[in-house]
Amino acid sequence: MESNKIELLLKKYFEGESSIAEEKELQKYFASAGVARHLEKYKSMFGYFAYAAAQDSKQETKVPQLSLNKKQNRVWLSIAASIVVLLGAGTYVYFDRQVSNQDLGTYDSPEAALKETQKALAMLSKNVNVGIESVIALEEYEDSKNLIFKE
Structure with a gap:
């Protein structure tokens, strides 16, 4: 049983x-x-x-404590802050020099500068015209939609 x-x-x-x-x-x-x-x-x-x-599962584990006083903490904190500021400034200077070393398209003769400016403006005009053609196509679509659905 x-x-x-x-x-x-x-x-x-x-x-x-x-x-x-x-x-x-x-x-x-x-x-x-x-x-x-x-x-x-x-x-x-x-x-x-x-x-x-x-079994006794209440074993004590000791976590090592850093015994730094407030003055030592401030010293280490100021050192870390100084390093961060120096790294930031160094990074800014490094990337700023790379930008300033690039050729910005300066020309010695005004005729060459005019020719390059005209090329740039022609390219800009061409791209704007493509955008305008897209807007015209959208307006035609909108007109057709309004005729069909009559708002």
């Missing part, structure tokens, strides 16, 4: 439906000497659970 009860408790245990009291009853049963032969395979598992519960 007791074996049937233990088998039912084991079934509930493995399905995750057992209560704490039922689990303690299982631990107590498997800790005893009268465990049925066909249930002995579970004895080591419940024995381990009892052993692990008996």
Whole structure:
């Protein structure tokens, strides 16, 4: 009779439906000497659970603390801030020099400058005209849509 009860408790245990009291009853049963032969395979598992519960898991861990006073903290903070400022200034100077070394299209003769300016303005005009053609096509679409749907 007791074996049937233990088998039912084991079934509930493995399905995750057992209560704490039922689990303690299982631990107590498997800790005893009268465990049925066909249930002995579970004895080591419940024995381990009892052993692990008996262990003291409250081990102290020490975290090393930095013992810096406020004056030392300020010194290190000011050093770190100085490094950040120097890196920022160095980065600005480095990239500023790269931009200033580029050829900005200066010409010695006014005729060459005029010719290049006319080329640039012609290219700009061409691209603007393409944009205007797109706007005209959109206006035609809008007119057609208004005729169909009559707002």
